[in-house]
Structures are given as C-alpha cells and as structure tokens.
Amino acid sequence: MRTAFDFSPLYRSSIGFDRVFDLLENASRATTTIDNWPPYDIARTGEDDYRITMAVAGFSQDELSMTQEQNMLLVTGEKNGEDKAEYLHRGIAGRAFERRFQLADHVKVNGASLENGLLTIDLKREIPEEMKPRRIEIGSAAATPKVAQRKIEAEKQAA
Structure with a gap:
C-alpha cells in the first residue's frame, strides 16, 4: 500500500528545499521492479x-x-x-x-x-x-565607533 504525501504546507514555510521535496516525490513514484x-x-x-x-x-x-x-x-x-x-x-x-x-x-x-x-x-x-560556519565576534559598546550626529539648522526668516 502506497501513501502519497502532500508537501504543499512545507513549501509555504521553507525556502531552498525544492530539490529535496522533488527527490521525495520521485522516490514515492519509483516502480516496484527496481x-x-x-x-x-x-x-x-x-x-x-x-x-x-x-x-x-x-x-x-x-x-x-x-x-x-x-x-x-x-x-x-x-x-x-x-x-x-x-x-x-x-x-x-x-x-x-x-x-x-x-x-x-x-x-x-x-x-x-x-x-x-x-x-x-x-x-x-x-x-x-563561504558556506562553512564561521564565528562572529561580538564587540563591546566601548569598542564600537560612534557615529557623529549632524545638526541641521534652518535659516531664520525675518517677518
């Protein structure tokens, strides 16, 4: 007895696994005379x-x-x-x-x-x-460079 699986719910929440789902579907359709x-x-x-x-x-x-x-x-x-x-x-x-x-x-x-x-x-x-896991250092607040804040001044107009 063969059971067909519906992979459509997985397509909604996963990205880049299309090939895996295709492999699973093809495997379920494989003939019994292998x-x-x-x-x-x-x-x-x-x-x-x-x-x-x-x-x-x-x-x-x-x-x-x-x-x-x-x-x-x-x-x-x-x-x-x-x-x-x-x-x-x-x-x-x-x-x-x-x-x-x-x-x-x-x-x-x-x-x-x-x-x-x-x-x-x-x-x-x-x-x-570039695909291997890499460790990312977390710096402290003192080590991060501060961004200078710019002040924008509007010209005063005489009434």
Missing part, C-alpha cells in the same frame, strides 16, 4: 568521505564509463563483443547496465579504480569556504 544488478555497497569512510563499491565481474576498464553531471553520478557498463559460446548454465551476468546515484550538493568524485572485478568510486563532500 533493478538490483550490479550489486553495490555505499560506505562512509570519513566525516566527509564516501565510497561506492560495485561488483562488475567480467567487465574491463574500457567497457565501463562514469559521468558526473551536477548532482548525478552515472555508471554504465556495456560489453564490446558478443560471446557466441553455448552456455549450459550462465550465472555471471554480462548484460549492459546503467546505475544512477543521486549526490548531495558539493559531493565530488575523487577517483575510481577497478580491481578484482570491483569498481571502487571515492567521493568527497567539499563545502566551499
């Missing part, structure tokens, strides 16, 4: 460091592709040649795939490596300096 291949892990390796590990057995480096566009990481795999062997049992999937990962703001791909059939993608959240 492709689980290839299997992957997402791990947090530090305060701002993450690692995605995908099991891509049978794929070589030139058969894999990674693209990052804004907040989306797209990993695709496509076999170059067609295997003409007659299989009695095929347990190692060699089909093409496309896996999308939604990234938070300021998350960048640091690097990727392929070893022993595992594609490892290292990610790092790099918050710009």
Whole structure:
C-alpha cells in the first residue's frame, strides 16, 4: 500500500528545499521492479568521505564509463563483443547496465579504480569556504565607533 504525501504546507514555510521535496516525490513514484544488478555497497569512510563499491565481474576498464553531471553520478557498463559460446548454465551476468546515484550538493568524485572485478568510486563532500560556519565576534559598546550626529539648522526668516 502506497501513501502519497502532500508537501504543499512545507513549501509555504521553507525556502531552498525544492530539490529535496522533488527527490521525495520521485522516490514515492519509483516502480516496484527496481533493478538490483550490479550489486553495490555505499560506505562512509570519513566525516566527509564516501565510497561506492560495485561488483562488475567480467567487465574491463574500457567497457565501463562514469559521468558526473551536477548532482548525478552515472555508471554504465556495456560489453564490446558478443560471446557466441553455448552456455549450459550462465550465472555471471554480462548484460549492459546503467546505475544512477543521486549526490548531495558539493559531493565530488575523487577517483575510481577497478580491481578484482570491483569498481571502487571515492567521493568527497567539499563545502566551499563561504558556506562553512564561521564565528562572529561580538564587540563591546566601548569598542564600537560612534557615529557623529549632524545638526541641521534652518535659516531664520525675518517677518
């Protein structure tokens, strides 16, 4: 049973969260037949460091592709040649795939490596300096410069 959420009350009192609400709406519309291949892990390796590990057995480096566009990481795999062997049992999937990962703001791909059939993608959240919290000193009244008050005098007119 699926429940639809109404986010309209949140739009009235929040600013800049449009993307989050869109993600929640899209997640609620996701189909029930989600492709689980290839299997992957997402791990947090530090305060701002993450690692995605995908099991891509049978794929070589030139058969894999990674693209990052804004907040989306797209990993695709496509076999170059067609295997003409007659299989009695095929347990190692060699089909093409496309896996999308939604990234938070300021998350960048640091690097990727392929070893022993595992594609490892290292990610790092790099918050710009102007967005980091900063401490603001509160000065005393004596330390604040006083603004000189100007007096405006009106000309006196003789009657």
